[in-house]
Amino acid sequence: MYSIGELSKRTKVKVPTIRYYEEMGLMAQAERTDGNQRRYDNAGLERLSFIRQARDLGFSIEAISSLIELQEHPDRSCEAATNIAVPQLADVRAKIKRLKTLEKELARISKACDGDGISGDCYVLEALADHGLCDRKH
Amino acid sequence: MYSIGELSKRTKVKVPTIRYYEEMGLMAQAERTDGNQRRYDNAGLERLSFIRQARDLGFSIEAISSLIELQEHPDRSCEAATNIAVPQLADVRAKIKRLKTLEKELARISKACDGDGISGDCYVLEALADHGLCDRKH
DNA sequence: CTTGAACCTCTAGTCACTAGAGGTTGTATA
DNA sequence: TATACAACCTCTAGTGACTAGAGGTTCAAG
Structure with missing residues (x-):
């Protein structure tokens, strides 16, 4: 399990930005310690890496949200992802x-x-x- | 004398953006009618065109402010303007x-x-x- | 146990605009 | 002269993607 700071170090995404992505719905609500600190598993690390990659490629938060939804629904057409990437x-x-x-x-x-x-x-x-x-x- | 709407049409800068530039100090406070409407002379038109050009070239509001100050002080070195344009x-x-x-x-x-x-x-x-x-x- | 780094939420700011509410003015037309 | 409507005004707040700081709590190392 990673703290938010560890996640930040591993992905080069700043701590407040990670919180921002959670607020925007890109990151799932993290598990919390008894002291209310966020703890992330490997899925969280992978999700943030995904977001980082997409941001670096210039995708908007909204577009990334769509890509993530596609990722969570493997039965959907790959065309939808391409329809996001090609205009980009x-x-x-x-x-x-x-x-x-x-x-x-x-x-x-x-x-x-x-x-x-x-x-x-x-x-x-x-x-x-x-x-x-x-x-x-x- | 031009109204703000006329100025907008001539420069393709939107009315609220012109007001914004006045607030930011890029445009001088306009003369007003008895009804409090802004009226601009040719100097105002030229200033806005200058701003538009510079924005189109990607200069920030701050940089444009510096360029305008140089313009208003012809005794200053051209080097200062280049020092803004070259990093840009x-x-x-x-x-x-x-x-x-x-x-x-x-x-x-x-x-x-x-x-x-x-x-x-x-x-x-x-x-x-x-x-x-x-x-x-x- | 102590200390200090790292964590938390919340508010507000950055930059360059943009939108809309609620009211006033200017101008063309009848 | 009166009317109608487009254009004007100020003010507040929002956009997108963050970023900063206040005030407080938690965690982990020594």
Whole structure:
């Protein structure tokens, strides 16, 4: 049996976050000692690891809740899990695309101003202030 | 002079968000009509556009506040603006890197489960549950 | 037995918004 | 001039995923 702190160390999920996940229903209510401290078995450790993995992959608490329900009902279609994972993949791809655009623009404005000037002539500030200027330079 | 709604339409920033930016100090307190409605001049429109651009580039409210202060003090070094933009660029690059890793992993688990099975044999769920399995397959 | 780390619940805060209640204003139209 | 309705106002509280801290209790090592 693990205390919440031990669970935290093993999964790298913070103690308050574990409590939060319990409140959100992702973790089952833990058994308690006579002193009201949570104690987790291996199933609890596995559940938290699952949650951690999914969070790291960007799944929302809600999506993880759905995945967990599927896990608890092995008779349900795997399609349901894929229906959660595939939009998540699309979301990640959209974010990458957007961030690449941002990167390009930030790189442009960062490079163009080498820090020599005064802010009155600052290209960073000008680029933010004048989107028309930005467009022309693309 | 623009009403807040007109400003919103021109900048695509929502009305409550404009009020929020005023509360956060990014927008100057607007002039008011006798009926207490905000009215903005072209300087207000330009300021909001600046804020919108910077937000779109991922700058935090705090960073934008600093950029605005630089803008209002043209005697200050352009270096200060670059010192805000360059870490932002680094942050975006780090995010891209992380998202690409996530994309790869999500693509792998999404593809491997074609939705034919039942969730008891679901690769999506297995991959989330067993990080060791994940490692072995890389 | 003592001590201090780790535990508990509860409240509220973070960030960047967003929603809605209840009331007022501005403007177009009849 | 009166009416109607969209747009405005402030205020409170909520969203999502945490995070922080107060005040108190428990656990385990020495």
